[in-house]
Amino acid sequence: MDLVGGRVVDPDGPLNRREGLRIVDGRLVEPGDQADLESDLMIDLQGGLLTPGLSDMHVHLREPGYEDAETVATGLRAAARGGFTRVACMPNTNPPVDQRSVVELLLARAREACGVHLHPVGAVTRGLKSDDLTEMAELKEAGVTAVSNDGFPVFSSRTMRRAMEYAKTFDMLIISHAEDEGLKGDGVMNEGYWSTVLGLRGIPAAAEEIAVMRDIALSRLTGCRLHIAHVSTAGSVDAIRRAKAEGVPVTAETAPHYFTLTHAALQSYDANFKMNPPLRTERDVEAILQGIVDGTLDVIATDHAPHSQEKKEVELDQASFGIIGLETSLGLVMTHLLRPGRVGAEDLVRLMSQRAAKIMGWNSGHLRAGELAELTLIDPQATWTVDPELFASKSRNCPFGGWELQGRAALTVVEGRLVHWEKSRAEADSGLLVRAL
Amino acid sequence: MVKRRHLLGLRELEPLEILEILDSARSFREVLDRPIKKVPALRGITICNAFFEPSTRTRVSFELAAKRLSADVLNFATTGSSVSKGETLIDTVRNIEAMKVEMVVLRHGSSGAAQFLSTHVKANVVNAGDGQHEHPTQALLDLYTMREHLSRLQGIRVAIIGDVAHSRVARSNIWGLTKMGAKVVVCAPQTLLPPDIQSLGVKTSYRLEEALDGAQVVYLLRLQRERQDGGYLPSLREYARTFGLKVEHLEQLPPETLLMHPGPMNRGVEAENAVVDGHRSVILEQVTNGVAIRMAVLFLLWAGREGTPAVREMLREGSVG
Numbered sequence: 001m002d003l004v005g006g007r008v009v010d011p012d013g014p015l016n017r018r019e020g021l022r023i024v025d026g027r028l029v030e031p032g033d034q035a036d037l038e039s040d041l042m043i044d045l046q047g048g049l050l051t052p053g054l055s056d057m058h059v060h061l062r063e064p065g066y067e068d069a070e071t072v073a074t075g076l077r078a079a080a081r082g083g084f085t086r087v088a089c090m091p092n093t094n095p096p097v098d099q100r101s102v103v104e105l106l107l108a109r110a111r112e113a114c115g116v117h118l119h120p121v122g123a124v125t126r127g128l129k130s131d132d133l134t135e136m137a138e139l140k141e142a143g144v145t146a147v148s149n150d151g152f153p154v155f156s157s158r159t160m161r162r163a164m165e166y167a168k169t170f171d172m173l174i175i176s177h178a179e180d181e182g183l184k185g186d187g188v189m190n191e192g193y194w195s196t197v198l199g200l201r202g203i204p205a206a207a208e209e210i211a212v213m214r215d216i217a218l219s220r221l222t223g224c225r226l227h228i229a230h231v232s233t234a235g236s237v238d239a240i241r242r243a244k245a246e247g248v249p250v251t252a253e254t255a256p257h258y259f260t261l262t263h264a265a266l267q268s269y270d271a272n273f274k275m276n277p278p279l280r281t282e283r284d285v286e287a288i289l290q291g292i293v294d295g296t297l298d299v300i301a302t303d304h305a306p307h308s309q310e311k312k313e314v315e316l317d318q319a320s321f322g323i324i325g326l327e328t329s330l331g332l333v334m335t336h337l338l339r340p341g342r343v344g345a346e347d348l349v350r351l352m353s354q355r356a357a358k359i360m361g362w363n364s365g366h367l368r369a370g371e372l373a374e375l376t377l378i379d380p381q382a383t384w385t386v387d388p389e390l391f392a393s394k395s396r397n398c399p400f401g402g403w404e405l406q407g408r409a410a411l412t413v414v415e416g417r418l419v420h421w422e423k424s425r426a427e428a429d430s431g432l433l434v435r436a437l
Numbered sequence: 438m439v440k441r442r443h444l445l446g447l448r449e450l451e452p453l454e455i456l457e458i459l460d461s462a463r464s465f466r467e468v469l470d471r472p473i474k475k476v477p478a479l480r481g482i483t484i485c486n487a488f489f490e491p492s493t494r495t496r497v498s499f500e501l502a503a504k505r506l507s508a509d510v511l512n513f514a515t516t517g518s519s520v521s522k523g524e525t526l527i528d529t530v531r532n533i534e535a536m537k538v539e540m541v542v543l544r545h546g547s548s549g550a551a552q553f554l555s556t557h558v559k560a561n562v563v564n565a566g567d568g569q570h571e572h573p574t575q576a577l578l579d580l581y582t583m584r585e586h587l588s589r590l591q592g593i594r595v596a597i598i599g600d601v602a603h604s605r606v607a608r609s610n611i612w613g614l615t616k617m618g619a620k621v622v623v624c625a626p627q628t629l630l631p632p633d634i635q636s637l638g639v640k641t642s643y644r645l646e647e648a649l650d651g652a653q654v655v656y657l658l659r660l661q662r663e664r665q666d667g668g669y670l671p672s673l674r675e676y677a678r679t680f681g682l683k684v685e686h687l688e689q690l691p692p693e694t695l696l697m698h699p700g701p702m703n704r705g706v707e708a709e710n711a712v713v714d715g716h717r718s719v720i721l722e723q724v725t726n727g728v729a730i731r732m733a734v735l736f737l738l739w740a741g742r743e744g745t746p747a748v749r750e751m752l753r754e755g756s757v758g
Contacts, residue, residue, distance in 0.1 A: 196631040199548035199570030199605055269549030314525055315547030
C-alpha cells in the first residue's frame, strides 16, 4: 500500500515531514525502498496528514453488562472511524474488570472485532468499592497496565494510599477519577450561575480539585505514577501544573467537551450536556485551553460514555452522566484547537497519540520503518456536519449534533490493515484519490 | 403572551407580557366575585392537570380556574417519579395527549420537566412548578397581589426571606419582580442561598433586620423541615430565632408593608403566629388571586393559538367578562 502526497507528522520521529509512506506486508518501509514492487493500493492524499495511530486512553465500551449501550465490537468500530488505533476501556462494567476472566473476555471480544487494539484498564478495588485491592499482579499478567475506579472515586484516602503503593510494586499506573463524592452529593451540573437559574443541584469545582490535590499528595508520598482523568477546572489545572514543576509523577487528560462547551449549554435541559465532571465556566474553559497549550494537560481523551436513549431522554436530574466522543474528538480538536492556531499538527499528534502511548506503555505513537504500520491518515480539509444517527457507536448521546467540523480521519491502519476508510466522502470532499485497488 | 405556546417560567417573559397577564387577571378576578362564577371562554377544551408531585392548593387552583373557564378537566396525579412507575414522562403525557387533550398543566419534581415536555408534545404546556426551577403562576399571583395593594411594582422594595436555594417560587418571583423594576433583597443563612444569586439582580443579606429595612413586601418562603436533616441548618429552633419574623420586626416596618407566603406555612418557624394572622398578612388573598391568574394564563395561551375560530369569536364578543 502506498500513501503518497500526504505529509508525515511524527514529532521527533525519523520520518517526520517526509512525503508519503509505503506499507509492505503490513510493515512500514523506508520511502523509496522496494520501489519495484507493485503496490496493491495507492492512495494520494494531497495536503493530508499521515500520523501515528491515534490513541484514546479513556473510553467506556459497556461490555460486559450494558451491551444495549455499546459493545466491544461497536465501540472499536467507532474508534476506527474516529481515527483511533488503540483505546483503553474503563473497568466500570458489570461485572467490573476486577479479575483476570473479565480481562480475557474483553481481549477475546477485541480479537473478533475490527482490529483496533483494546487495552482493558483494571479496577483499583474489588467491585469498584473502596475496600479491598484487586489482584493487580494477576491483572497485569492478563494484560492490564493501568488501574482505575473510573466512575467511582476511591473515597478512602487510606485505601488510595495502599492502592498506589501496591500498584507501584508492579509499575502500574493509577488513573484517578478525582471527585469528592460527598461534596458532589446529588449534584447534576456545575455549581454556579446557571445551576441557580435552572434550579439544578450543583457540583462545585472544589469537588474535583480537593480530590486532585489529595491524589497528588498521595503520589508524592508513594512515588506511584498518577494520571488524573477528565480534568475540567482551572483549579485542577493549577494544582497539576504545580505538582509537575515539583517533580511529582503526575500526568493528566482532558476531553474535547471541556474546551468546547460551558455550563450555559444546560439551558436546554438536554441530558446530552449532562456529564461528569460537569461542563464548567468560561474561565475554566480558558484554563483547560491554556493547560493543553503549555503541556500541563498531557492528553486529550474522549471519556466516550455511551448510554441508551432511555437513559438520556428523560428529566435531566434522572438522566445518566456522560457523552460519546470517539467519532467527534478529532474533528473537534482540529476545528477548535488546530484551526485557530492554538496547537500545531505536531502538538495534535502528541496530545492524541504519543503521550497516551507513553503513559500507558504502549508500543505505538510513532512511525518507524520495519514496524507494523499503525497510522491515521487525516484529511484536514474535509468539512462535515455531525450527525449522530450515522455513528458506528451503538449510542447517540452526543451534544455536537449539527455542528460543522473541519477535519476527520480518512483512513485508519492497524498492523498494516485498513480498519477504516472513508472512501466516498474522502474522494468527494478532498484531494484524496485512490489510484488502484 | 398571546404569541407563546407555553408558559414555562418568568425568565423568558417580557415585562409587557407580564403586564398583559396581570391586566387580564383583573378581569377574571371580577368574574370570581359574580354570583355565577363562570365564563364560556374555554368551552370544548380539555385541560389535563398532570401532577407528578404532591400538591393540593396549586392543583385545586388550576382545576378551579379551568372549570371557571368552562374547560373540561382531567386530573392525573402520581406520587414519586414517572420513571419509578416504569413509564417515562414523555410516554405518560403522550398517552394523555392521544386522548385529545389541548393543554397540559405539569407539576414535576425535576427542574426543566416542563421545558422538556414542551418539546415533545403538541399541547400547550403550563409549568405548575418544576423542581427548584420555576413556579411562574405562583409568582404572577404574587405580583398581582402586590400590585393591587401597592398600585405599582416599579421601585417597590421586596424582602424574600428563607430557603431561596431550593425555592422555585423565589426564582420566579426574582425574575418577575426585577423585570418589573422592583428592588429585591434575599435573606437567609449562606447554606440556603444559591451561588451567584446576585447575578439575578438581587441583593443578599444574612441579617433579617437589614433585609427588612424599608421593605414594602416581606415574602416568607416555606422552610422544608428536611433541610435540617440535610445539614443545611443546625436546628429549626435556631432558624426561627435568627430568621423567623416576629411581631417586633413588623413594628419597624412602614404601615403599608405586606406579609406574603406561598404556603403551606410552618407556623412558628417562618413567622410567629401573631404575625401570620396579623392585619398585614395577605396570604389568603394570594390564594384567591391565584385562581384569577391561572384563568388568565390558560385563556391567553389558548387565545394565542392562531386560526382558532371559536377563540377569535369569543374575543370579538368580549365574552371574557
